[in-house]
Amino acid sequence: MTVLGAVFRPQNPPERLRAVAMAAEAAGLEQLWLWEDCFLESGIASAAAALAWTERLGVGIGLLPVPLRNVALTAMEAATLYRLFPDRVQLGVGHGVQDWMGQVGARVESPVTLLGEYLDALRALLAGERVTTSGRYVQLDEVALDWPPLVPPRIYAGARGPRSIRLCGAHADGTLLDSITDADGVRAAQALIEQGRAAAGRTDAHVIVASLLAVTGPDAAARLAAERTPQHAPGAGVAGDAHAVAAAVRALAEAGAATVIVQPTADEPDPEGFVRFVAEEVRPLV
Template identity: 50%
Template sequence: MCFDRSFPPTFVTEVARSLEAGGAQQLWVIEDCFFTTGPSLAAAALTVTEQLTVGVGILPAVARTAPVTAMEIATLCGLAPGRVLPGVGHGVQEWMAQMGVRPVSPLTALEEVMVAVTRLLAGEQVTSRGHYVNLDAVRLDQPPADPPPVLAGVFGPKSLALAGRVAGGVVLAEPASPSYVRWALEQAGRRPGDPDFHVAVFGVVCVKKDRAEAYRTMAPWLGRQLDQPRTTLTTLPFFDDLAARYADKGLDGLATMPAEWWTELAPVGTLDDAAAHLQGLEDAGVRSIGMYPIPDVEVARTQLADVVELARG
């Protein structure tokens, strides 16, 4: 399950305990400016659980210095060895500009940060003279004994190619379909199932007994995605037909589009439909799946049972 950025921090421990008690494997906490911080939420979730893995999606590369990012990750690993999956990405550039840290070259900045953080977590002493990362004999006092893969939270071709070179995997934002996963791995120069490249994806979950009700519920969400489509959608084999349907029929067209399109896009529909989507992701090489509930605490509480049921399946 994903912990929506709008949720109050106190809710994270309840979610973490419920997921672990139900047998789910992971919780992904979200860091977006200017909501709540990923490492703080992750620490809270890790300290109230014993088996749950907590992913952090994502830490903006330039919001912290590379050593501080490495320290955050190492501290989480010290709290819960083997149960941390950290993601680092460009961050939304408008937010970076608001904070006065927007890089001239986001690609260069991300590569320098990813390399430095990975080396520091490996226990190396790092000296670096880059455009954005300048370090003088920096070494972590308590690097993790078994460093986690540092995942790149990216979506464009150039960034995915960078991830394939320097990251331990990727975090692919919603809606991450099997089609998009295959395309992303191709851009990264990686093959599905590569043991050295961890693929994590996000999706939005909506499970109903009547799949038509689920489609009606999620049509406005999909419409917002289509208003400004990214590669997460444009790589779909049926994207042109989907866009034309939306332009012609609006939200009604999305609510009544073929069921197999919804199954490709997200864990939306019946429980069996959602399970089929997750199986498709796993077949495409995905190892971690985070599902966003409806961004309302009371609704999310009811959806915890759906996430647990899907995890058990």
């Protein structure tokens, strides 16, 4: 069965998160995903709070921009969350928006190279290995976590371009596709992921998480049109009632997404109501 979640967008003030997380838990939503967009909210801090306020809700972080974070620090923070909240954390990393990375002096010449090195080191550290590596960007000398997760977690990577998506197949355990992608884009991504996996000799499971921009209510069509950009694929996003949103979720799932995360617009006036809508009205139709 398709895993269904929703996004708490960081355009909402951080103090709004508790009410949304508790509404998601009460409604039975499977996952609540958080973003670490510059310069809005911390993914790790927000996730820790949402996990502490709830008991069953899965919390995803998508994405941590790797140029901002030393891989050992990310491994320490992630391992702490995995130990405190077993089976409830989903972690995604990405090479970040390059303009933002430039603003903070963290832009690198080859973001794809950095992401590949970072994923290999992060997965090894979280698997409890002692890691020594001297890559172009990632250097570690006999680094090991004292408190690694009890079970090596699935690490996701986010990507848009073909080269980055192939890298996800080779170096990550799952791929996060953002809301510019439609069902055809999921199918194309799956093919690229398999190319990467084959080149790396990967035979383990790989999970695709797709985001769906969804708008409901009397002005849904206009709000969706205002949110869309030229980068959105023709079939990306949906405006309508629960049946329309559920049909769009099913299309992404049939294309290969194991998890679909329903994303509101940045101007969503009722984020608590949105997560209840996804859990109580869309979920039964998927």
